[in-house]
Amino acid sequence: MPAFDVDSQSPGGSFEPQPADNWSMPLGAIAGIRLYISYSVFIALAVLTGLVAMVQGREGNSDLPLVTLTAVTIWFFGWGVQLLVHLCLHYWTDAKSESITIGVLGVEAANPLYRRYPWTAVANLMAACFSLTALVIFGAACLAVHMLTRTDGYADATLWLRELATPGLGLDAVANCYLTAAWLFWIQAACQAYxxxxxxxxxxxxxxxxxxxxxxxxxxxxxxxxxxxxFVSLITVVIAMATLIADGDVNLPRWPILLLLAVALWVSTRKSDLHDWITSVHIAGADPISAHFDVTELRESDLDAPVTRPSGVKPKRTPWISEMIDSVRMRQKRKRVRAAMRREHEEASDAARLDQVLQIVSEHGTEGLSAEDRALLMRVSKNLQRHRQSHADGETDSR
Structure with missing residues (x-):
């Protein structure tokens, strides 16, 4: 029987990387990895350009376009840092990537089941920790350069704290570009960590x-x-309340942003991507081939229901019908994979208790078994019958 990839996006089995949610455009490829950029980046740039155009004519804002251009360049450099980390992980670790999408905050973590080769939990942690650590280190380096070039007593820790406490994040002048870079790198890391x-x-x-x-x-x-x-959402609400008290009468309060983030995080806890993250890590951990990022395959004979493949020429379909059918097939395939994993976990748990049940039978007979033990024996018996039947069918097909 033909095999199909568990984590491919194509319902038929072949892997065709696609931009997430059709909300990105291709940029090209680097070392065989497809690069996409989210349309949200262009929206953010358009909004920023409009704001600068509205206020640059006011007194004291003559250098605002140059300051904004400097800040945007620094922000783009942060994207480059994240992209470089993912490329290094792709070459030297198990965190392989087929495509990378750049969003407003940098590298986006796409739906994990869209990856051809699922990442293990360690690979996910490495990608996040290394990216965030690199941004923090670059920010600290920029702050050190700022202190060396702008102050005389850089060895005094109080001066460092005073510079960090300066309002405006260094955006008041182009000369403070290194201080601005430090803050923007750290903000980018904090946003990606949320x-x-x-x-x-x-x-x-x-x-x-x-x-x-x-x-x-x-x-x-x-x-x-x-x-x-x-819990993280509730902690964010508490921080927002504390910020509300601390901000006082500032022109641009921070607490509404924190409160909005808390609400968005709470709402996102009902999204299906949480289950996809758990499932993808289990798939990578359960399959030693997948864990080493070779081809991950499940044969149709190992699943409850075979995947039907149309023979001959496929009829033409309108795009929206094709997308709907492909979506249904993908849901069915993921459902079968999850069912197979759940069955494997149950069989492993039953096998661990089987020796104890057999010991009870040898000492006290079947009368000493509880209802749970009898149910376990029934499940094991059915599993053995199913495996024998599958083996017999496989031998028949081979003949």
Whole structure:
């Protein structure tokens, strides 16, 4: 029987990388990795350009376009840092990538089931931690350069704190570009660490839950992940309230932004991508071939229902019908994969208890078995019958 890729986006089995949610445009490729840029980047640039155009005519804003251009360049450089980290991980670790999408915050964490080769929990953590650490280090280096060039007593720690406490993040003059770079790198790292959808922190948090609750089943891990995200949301609300008190009568309060982030995170806890993160990590951990990023395949005979493939020439379909049918097929394929993984987990748990049940039978007979033990023996018997039948069918097909 033909094989198909578990994590391919094509319902028929072949892998064709696609930009997430059709909300990005291709830029080209680097070392065989397709690059996309999200349309949200162009929207953000348009909004920023409009704001600068409206206020640059006011007194004291003559250098605002140059300052804005400097800040945008620094922000783009942060994207480059994240992209470089992912390229290094692609070549020297198991965190392989077929495509990378650049969003407003930098590299986006796409739906993990769209990857041809699923990432392990360690790979997800490496991608997030290395990217965030690189941004923090670059920010610290820029702050050090700023202190060396702008102040005389750079060895005094109080001067460093005073520079960081300067309002405006150094955006008041182009001469403070290194201070601006430090703040923008750190802001970019903080935003990527916040576990909203498509942020690096979301996949890292899901991986931490899987690692710390390795003995729990999928549903429990999913509940733990949701509760953890909701806890982070509540902490953000508390920080927003504290910021409301601390800001006082500032012109641009920070608490509405924090409150908006908290609400967005709370709402996102009901999204299906959380289950996809848990499932992808389990797939990578359960399949040693997949864990080393070779071709990941499941044969149709290993699943409950075979994948039907049309023979001959496919009839022409309108685009929206084609997308709908492909979406249904993808849902069915993912459902079968999850069912297969759940069945494997149940069989492994039954096998671990089977020796104890057999020991009870040898000592006390079947009368000493509880209802749960009898149910376990029934499941094991059915599994053996199913495996024997599958083996017999395979031999018949080979003949």
């Amino acid at each position: 576990p909203l959808p498509k942020n690096l922190g979301r996949g890292a948090l899901a991986s931490v839950v899987v690692l710390l609750a390795a003995d729990a089943d999928d549903s429990l891990q999913l509940r733990l992940l949701r509760r953890l995200l909701q």
